[in-house]
Amino acid sequence: xxxxxxxxxxxxxxxxxxxxxxxxxxxxxxxxxxxxxxxxxxxxxxxxxxxxxxxxxxxxxxxxxxxxxxxxxxxxxxxxxxxxxxxxxxxxxxxxxxxxxxxxxxxxxxxxxxxxxxxxxxxxxxxxxxxxxxxxxxxxxxxxxxxxxxxxxxxxxxxxxxxxxxxxxxxxxxxxxxxxxxxxxxxxxxxxxxxxxxxxxxxxxxxxxxxxxxxxxxxxxxxxxxxxxxxxxxxxxxxxxxxxxxxxxxxxxxxxxxxxxxxxxxxxxxxxxxxxxxxxxxxxxxxxxxxxxxxxxxxxxxxxxxxxxxxxxxxxxxxxxxxxxxxxxxxxxxxxxxxxxxxxxxxxxxxxxxxxxxxxxxxxxxxxxxxxxxxxxxxxxxxxxxxxxxxxxxxxxxxxxxxxxxxxxxxxxxxxxxxxxxxxxxxxxxxxxxxxxxxxxxxxxxxxxxxxxxxxxxxxxxxxxxxxxxxxxxxxxxxxxxxxxxxxxxxxxxxxxxxxxxxxxxxxxxxxxxxxxxxxxxxxxxxxxxxxxxxxxxxxxxxxxxxxxxxxxxxxxxxxxxxxxxxxxxxxxxxxxxxxxxxxxxxxxxxxxxxxxxxxxxxxxxxxxxxxxxxxxxxxxxxxxxxxxxxxxxxxxxxxxxxxxxxxxxxxxxxxxxxxxxxxxxxxxxxxxxxxxxxxxxxxxxxxxxxxxxxxxxxxxxxxxxxxxxxxxxxxxxxxxxxxxxxxxxxxxxxxxxxxxxxxxxxxxxxxxxxxxxxxxxxxxxxxxxxxxxxxxxxxxx
Amino acid sequence: xxxxxxxxxxxxxxxxxxxxxxxxxxxxxxxxxxxxxxxxxxxxxxxxxxxxxxxxxxxxxxxxxxxxxxxxxxxxxxxxxxxxxxxxxxxxxxxxxxxxxxxxxxxxxxxxxxxxxxxxxxxxxxxxxxxxxxxxxxxxxxxxxxxx
Numbered sequence: 001x002x003x004x005x006x007x008x009x010x011x012x013x014x015x016x017x018x019x020x021x022x023x024x025x026x027x028x029x030x031x032x033x034x035x036x037x038x039x040x041x042x043x044x045x046x047x048x049x050x051x052x053x054x055x056x057x058x059x060x061x062x063x064x065x066x067x068x069x070x071x072x073x074x075x076x077x078x079x080x081x082x083x084x085x086x087x088x089x090x091x092x093x094x095x096x097x098x099x100x101x102x103x104x105x106x107x108x109x110x111x112x113x114x115x116x117x118x119x120x121x122x123x124x125x126x127x128x129x130x131x132x133x134x135x136x137x138x139x140x141x142x143x144x145x146x147x148x149x150x151x152x153x154x155x156x157x158x159x160x161x162x163x164x165x166x167x168x169x170x171x172x173x174x175x176x177x178x179x180x181x182x183x184x185x186x187x188x189x190x191x192x193x194x195x196x197x198x199x200x201x202x203x204x205x206x207x208x209x210x211x212x213x214x215x216x217x218x219x220x221x222x223x224x225x226x227x228x229x230x231x232x233x234x235x236x237x238x239x240x241x242x243x244x245x246x247x248x249x250x251x252x253x254x255x256x257x258x259x260x261x262x263x264x265x266x267x268x269x270x271x272x273x274x275x276x277x278x279x280x281x282x283x284x285x286x287x288x289x290x291x292x293x294x295x296x297x298x299x300x301x302x303x304x305x306x307x308x309x310x311x312x313x314x315x316x317x318x319x320x321x322x323x324x325x326x327x328x329x330x331x332x333x334x335x336x337x338x339x340x341x342x343x344x345x346x347x348x349x350x351x352x353x354x355x356x357x358x359x360x361x362x363x364x365x366x367x368x369x370x371x372x373x374x375x376x377x378x379x380x381x382x383x384x385x386x387x388x389x390x391x392x393x394x395x396x397x398x399x400x401x402x403x404x405x406x407x408x409x410x411x412x413x414x415x416x417x418x419x420x421x422x423x424x425x426x427x428x429x430x431x432x433x434x435x436x437x438x439x440x441x442x443x444x445x446x447x448x449x450x451x452x453x454x455x456x457x458x459x460x461x462x463x464x465x466x467x468x469x470x471x472x473x474x475x476x477x478x479x480x481x482x483x484x485x486x487x488x489x490x491x492x493x494x495x496x497x498x499x500x501x502x503x504x505x506x507x508x509x510x511x512x513x514x515x516x517x518x519x520x521x522x523x524x525x526x527x528x529x530x531x532x533x534x535x536x537x538x539x540x541x542x543x544x545x546x547x548x549x550x551x552x553x554x555x556x557x558x559x560x561x562x563x564x565x566x567x568x569x570x571x572x573x574x575x576x577x578x579x580x581x582x583x584x585x586x587x588x589x590x591x592x593x594x595x596x597x598x599x600x601x602x603x604x605x606x607x608x609x610x611x612x613x614x615x616x617x618x619x620x621x622x623x624x625x626x627x628x629x630x631x632x633x634x635x636x637x638x639x640x641x642x643x644x645x646x647x648x649x650x651x652x653x654x655x656x657x658x659x660x661x662x663x664x665x666x667x668x669x670x671x672x673x674x675x676x677x678x679x680x681x682x683x684x685x686x687x688x689x690x691x692x693x694x695x696x697x698x699x700x701x702x703x704x705x706x707x708x709x710x711x712x713x714x715x716x717x718x719x720x721x722x723x724x725x726x727x728x729x730x731x732x733x734x735x736x737x738x739x740x741x742x743x744x745x746x747x748x749x750x751x752x753x754x755x756x757x758x759x760x761x762x763x764x765x766x767x768x769x770x771x772x773x774x775x776x777x778x779x780x781x782x
Numbered sequence: 783x784x785x786x787x788x789x790x791x792x793x794x795x796x797x798x799x800x801x802x803x804x805x806x807x808x809x810x811x812x813x814x815x816x817x818x819x820x821x822x823x824x825x826x827x828x829x830x831x832x833x834x835x836x837x838x839x840x841x842x843x844x845x846x847x848x849x850x851x852x853x854x855x856x857x858x859x860x861x862x863x864x865x866x867x868x869x870x871x872x873x874x875x876x877x878x879x880x881x882x883x884x885x886x887x888x889x890x891x892x893x894x895x896x897x898x899x900x901x902x903x904x905x906x907x908x909x910x911x912x913x914x915x916x917x918x919x920x921x922x923x924x925x926x927x928x929x930x
Contacts, residue, residue: 658814661801665817669920672824676927752908756870759912762919763863769923770856 003054003074008125011047011086012072015040015118019111026107034097037110041089041117048082048121052485057127057196066192073127073196076488080334081264082124083485084341088256089117091345091463096248098459099352103246109149113252116142120257124264127196129178136174136229136265139258140167146249147242159241162552166238170228174265177221181272184208184218195268202272219273222265223281230262231312232289232319234548240300240308247352250304255311255344260337263318267333267493270322274495279325279409286320287423289313294430298529299536302361303351303441306434307344310387313431314340320424321402322493326412328405331500334489335482336398339474343383343395346467347438350380353461354441357454363437368446372453375461377442379468386471388435389428390519394474394481397502399428403511411510425514432522437529478502584699587706594709613653620646633681637674641667787829794822802913812909816916823917824924859922866914873907 018040026033051074059071093113100106119142122135140163148160186192188208190201198205209215226232231239242254253259266282293313300306314336321333353376355361358369370377386393389400406421446453474481482502490498505512525532544550570581623643630636644667651660802815 658811661814662817665814665821668821669817669824672821672828673924673927675828676824676924752874755908755912756874759867759870759915759919762915763867766860766863766919766922769926770860773926 001054002056003051003058003072005058005060005072007047007050008058008072008074009060009070011044011082012118012121012125014044015114015121019114019118022111022114023107026110031097031101031103031106033107033110034093034100037114038090038093038097040114041086041093044117044121045083045086045090048079048086052079052083059128062128062131068130068193069128070131071128071194071196072125074125075492076485076490077264077267077334077492078124080338080485080489081260082121084260084338085117085120085124085257088252088341088345088467091349091466092248092252095251095349095352095460095463096246098457099248099356100246105149105151108145109246112142112145113249116146116253116258120261123261127194129182129193129195129198132195133171133175133178136261137168137171139261140164140171140229143167143242143253143258146253147245149246149249150244153244156244159238159244163238163242166228166235170225170235170262173221173228174225177218177225180209180214180218180221181205184212184214187212199268199271205272215273216277219277219281222269222273223285226262226266226319227285228262229265230259230315230319231293232262232285232316233292234551236289236293236309236312237547237549237552239312240296240305243302243304243308247304247348247355250308251345251348251352254308255348256341259311259315260318260341263315263322263333263337266319267322267330267337267489270330270493271495274325276325279323281323283320283323283329283409283420286316286318286323287420287427289316290320291316291423291427291430294427294434295536296540297434298430298437298533299540300434301363303354303363303366303438304348304361306363306438307347307351310431310434311340311344313427314344314387316427317399317402320420321405324405324409324420326405326408327490327494327496327498328401328408328500330490330493331486331498332398332402332405334493335401335486335502336395337489338481338486339386339394339398339471342467342470342474343386346379346383346464346471347387349460349464349467350376350383353456353464356460357456358450360450363441365447365450366441367444367450368442369453370442371446373442373456373461375465376456379461379464380439380442382468382471382475383464384435384439386475387438388432388519388522389515390432391504391515392475394471394478396515397474397478400505400511400515401500401502403514407510407514421510421514425518428514428518429521429525432519433526433529433532436522436526580696580699583703587702590706590710594713598713610653613650616646616649616653620650633674633678637671637678641671644670783829787825791822791825794818794825798822802909812912813916816913817920819913819917820920820924823921827924856922856925859918859925861918863915863918863922866911866916866918868911869914870908870911873911876907 018036022033022036025036029036055075057071057073059069062068062070093110096110096113100109103109116139119135119138123132123139126132126135144160144164147163148156150156181198182192184205185194185198185208188201188204190197190204206215209218228235239254239259243250245253270278290313293309293311293316297306297309297313300309318333318336318340321329321331321336323329324332351361353373354366354369357373358366360366382393386395389395403421403424406424410417410421479501482500487497487499490500505515570577620643623639623646626639627636627643630639644663648660648663648667651657651663798815798818801818802812
């Protein structure tokens with residue numbers, strides 16, 4: 001069945017419309033505007049739900065000349081992701097209305113949250129490279145706003161900026177990668193930006209990419225983008241930083257949705273890049289992140305930090321799943337995407353409850369919370385055991401499928417490929433450890449220092465309870481969840497339809513042994529948690545210099561220092577310095593442009609030059625030299641006038657009356673301006689400094705040479721009469737433009753857009769002068 | 783200087799307007815006409831002063847205490863270039879009404895009793911906009927700088 005375009009458009013567009021209206025509603029109804037968000041999310045969820053069972057691509061043209069369209073593709077993977085985003089969105093909005101009670105700027109908060117949900121839905125369904133990129137970047141921008149919710153707080157600013165730099169930097173890689181894909185698609189003749197068509201003709205596009213040596217670059221670029229977004233090694237460090245955001249944001253963006261965008265994108269392009277290179281890059285990356293994230297989660301001292309590193313680790317698991325070549329891989333990726341969203345969002349909401357009711361997020365300060373928070377404790381038990389992958393909880397099934405994928409890969413590859421199952425077990429042991437530690441917050445004895453813990457209100461524990469019921473449901477009836485969407489989702493990422501039964505294993509096999517080892521060692525090691533943590537902390541401290549976040553801070557600091565050093569030279573506050581740099585960089589860029597595109601210097605062609613022209617130009621050159629040695633301003637200005645008028649005469653001789661007229665008028669105006677300001681100019685300058693003179697002279701020569709070369713390049717090589725463009729203009733000026741003055745017809749008709757741009761430049765110049773002169777006394781300079 | 787200005791300015795203005803009007807078929811056009819008009823006004827400013835037009839010609843009171851940014855002449859010019867920009871963009875948008883691309887122009891020959899065959903081009907509207915932008919923009923700059 002075909003999906004319906006209007007349903008998708010409304011589901012994606014409604015959050016954006018609501019986002020625009022939110023500040024207005026906020027003024028009227030105050031913080032109750034959160035319920036509006038929940039309502040919008042419910043509508044989007046319902047609309048997406050109606051599309052379950054459909055498959056196909058629908059489009060409405062956007063930029064037809066480049067074959068760009070608002071194109072949406074519906075399949076299992078897109079539906080799974082969109083349902084998670086909108087469904088969890090409903091719960092998050094409901095939770096936020098209580099959690100964010102009494103906080104400032106809630107209009108902006110809900111606006112960004114709604115816009116974010118819309119962008120995620122857009123990413124899920126986008127089947128056009130440009131549309132995909134647009135929504136992808138929108139998630140980064142809205143995430144930046146949400147992380148930086150506490151605008152006055154320095155750590156909030158730092159973390160928001162870090163998340164922005166990493167994810168937008170990844171976005172740039174994605175842009176280049178998508179452009180490479182677009183070029184390949186264009187070469188293969190399947191519509192440049194049509195992602196749906198690209199995936200349908202994956203074999204052809206692949207052949208084109210490989211023929212041009214672009215396969216590996218495109219693969220690497222897309223993987224970097226996904227890694228930045230999904231917090232993979234070494235770009236994982238922004239995710240724990242992002243935990244300064246309010247808890248609903250962490251639960252929504254940094255567990256269930258935004259960080260999954262990278263995983264989702266890799267699943268999407270998997271049919272295109274599928275192969276040994278893909279597995280080597282993506283599966284290794286995922287496994288590495290899985291291990292590093294799990295170890296860092298054990299080290300964490302704050303519950304949200306623990307959950308953040310654990311998220312990175314689980315994202316690694318999903319990415320590794322999509323990386324494996326066997327058909328178990330995508331099944332593990334898609335199923336874990338679903339499971340993780342449920343249990344991790346629940347755990348983040350639990351973390352919010354703990355922080356809210358116990359007043360602390362430090363792991364060492366918390367314990368025995370089950371007495372005060374019995375329902376929350378039950379939710380946590382279901383969610384953490386699922387996170388640890390203990391049978392019969394839902395996380396066990398997806399992890400077991402991943403173990404099967406790793407096992408099968410190792411059997412097929414042999415040798416070093418056995419590292420995959422080994423790493424998976426190693427990382428999973430740590431997963432069991434930190435999951436039990438999180439559960440332990442509720443068990444055991446309550447520390448003396450911890451004050452009274454309040455009971456959580458219904459609105460706070462209801463949303464995670466819903467999620468926990470979801471986890472329990474999947475745990476009891478995994479086949480229902482798999483049959484509903486997960487198989488379809490996995491098939492979209494795999495090359496062939498996938499159908500897998502999830503059940504508790506009854507006989508021993510390789511993967512089952514892996515699970516047994518994981519759980520056994522995990523439980524056995526848990527009593528020594530503190531010792532393990534202190535050993536890891538020592539290792540962590542010893543390698544501090546190589547941590548990605550240290551490198552990041554170093555790079556950022558170096559950039560800061562470099563720009564400060566440069567700005568003392570460029571930003572002197574003197575116009576002459578600015579002019580110098582402006583001209584120098586403009587010419588340098590021009591020359592660089594020529595150097596990269598044209599080979600060889602142009603050869604000037606000798607043409608008949610009339611004596612009158614030589615004479616006029618001679619006078620102009622003479623005047624130009626005279627300007628530089630003029631003794632007073634008045635002489636200088638007048639000599640400059642001579643130069644200008646000579647150029648005007650030259651235009652007349654070269655039969656360009658419009659140019660000549662403009663030149664004359666502008667020249668007159670220039671003289672008048674000088675008359676206006678001549679009193680203000682100093683009559684005497686200090687003695688010449690030869691260094692400066694030489695520098696300025698060098699710049700003058702450079703500018704002159706650049707202009708000269710430009711003219712040579714622009715001039716037609718031989719006198720072949722009018723170029724194609726010129727004769728086109730000549731032919732159509734009268735019949736189409738209705739004017740005999742071609743220059744004017746070009747200005748007002750053929751190239752009117754340029755003229756409009758130039759007139760805007762005039763307005764900007766006028767406004768700048770106005771602002772500069774009138775603001776000068778307003779004491780902004782301090 | 784004042785004597786010269788008195789004679790020259792009207793001539794310049796007439797030439798500017800004629801250049802502007804003939805622009806579509808002979809040398810000239812909105813930009814050149816605009817710049818020439820600016821030249822005429824600047825001449826007045828150099829010869830007399832910024833307030834001459836206000837006081838001498840239009841017979842208005844001038845508030846000397848105000849900042850130059852709020853000066854009535856300057857606001858008038860600002861309004862002029864805003865108007866010009868609106869006309870230019872508006873003439874472009876008008877084309878959209880006729881289902882043509884943005885900024886496409888058309889023309890029509892109209893027969894008037896006295897002038898004979900006259901060409902009415904929609905490009906003239908665009909040109910008027912450019913003219914206003916140039917005059918307003920440049921005179922804003924000059925009056926502000928000149929007042930220093």
